[in-house]
Amino acid sequence: DAxxxxxxxxxxxxxxxxxxxxxxxxxNHNVMYWYQxxxxxxxxxxxxxxxxxxxxxxxxxxxxxxxxxxxxxxxxDIRSPGLGDAAMYLCATSFLASLSYEQxxxxxxxxxxx
Amino acid sequence: xxxxxxxxxSLSVQEGRISILNCDYTNSMFDYFLWYKKYPAEGPTFxxxxxxxxxxxxxxxFTVFLNKSAKHLSLHIVPSQPGDSAVYFCAAGFYxxxxxxxxxxxxxxxxxx
Numbered sequence: 001d002a003x004x005x006x007x008x009x010x011x012x013x014x015x016x017x018x019x020x021x022x023x024x025x026x027x028n029h030n031v032m033y034w035y036q037x038x039x040x041x042x043x044x045x046x047x048x049x050x051x052x053x054x055x056x057x058x059x060x061x062x063x064x065x066x067x068x069x070x071x072x073x074x075x076x077d078i079r080s081p082g083l084g085d086a087a088m089y090l091c092a093t094s095f096l097a098s099l100s101y102e103q104x105x106x107x108x109x110x111x112x113x114x
Numbered sequence: 115x116x117x118x119x120x121x122x123x124s125l126s127v128q129e130g131r132i133s134i135l136n137c138d139y140t141n142s143m144f145d146y147f148l149w150y151k152k153y154p155a156e157g158p159t160f161x162x163x164x165x166x167x168x169x170x171x172x173x174x175x176f177t178v179f180l181n182k183s184a185k186h187l188s189l190h191i192v193p194s195q196p197g198d199s200a201v202y203f204c205a206a207g208f209y210x211x212x213x214x215x216x217x218x219x220x221x222x223x224x225x226x227x
Contacts, residue, residue: 004157006157031212031213033214035217040123040219040220041219042116042118042203042216042217042218042219042220043158043203043217044217045214045215045216048212048213048214050212055212055214090157090158092157094213096212096213101146101148101163101207101209101213102148102160102163103160103213103215104160105150105157105158105159106157107155107156107157108156108157
């Protein structure tokens with residue numbers, strides 16, 4: 001089945017220790033998104049890639065970076081995680097040339113910062 | 115400034131009855147709206163969408179209504195089933211912004227047998 005895969009599902013990192021979260025997709029979608037969701041809050045878009053074009057949200061902290069080496073993979077790098085970065089990180093994809101704009105989500109990575 | 119709001123954090127409904135989930139938005143320029151369902155330990159899954167030029171869209175037990183003058187949309191689930199118990203998010207987007215979505219905080223629906 002075509003899908004969006006996130007690894008790992010659970011990640012524990014230490015305060016200030018860089019961490020990378022991974023997302024891959026078999027849908028061949030041209031757009032990949034990263035969202036941060038804290039408990040009982042709305043998922044918040046951090047940035048997205050439209051093909052190779054990177055689009056950062058204005059309020060995304062510089063501590064968050066992303067890479068998309070190819071169509072299938074996208075990474076979220078947190079350079080110096082703080083306690084406030086503990087959250088669920090959701091990766092999503094969409095195919096904008098289609099008439100529908102729904103996004104397909106992975107299961108998420110729950111990040112704990114100790 | 116939260117552009118999409120779901121003011122009810124939770125809703126409890128009896129099996130077989132109608133569930134109505136509500137969502138309000140502030141930006142009249144949104145081009146489309148979507149509803150997602152999320153089970154614990156899973157990512158959100160797409161349920162149904164509606165274009166801003168329409169006022170109703172139906173898919174099986176799910177119907178979304180859009181009231182542009184009130185900047186309000188609602189999701190009706192009829193009849194409700196225990197398997198519908200999940201968190202429901204509404205989201206809104208613009209055609210010219212790379213498909214990015216702005217989400218509400220979610221409403222947890224509990225359907226009791």
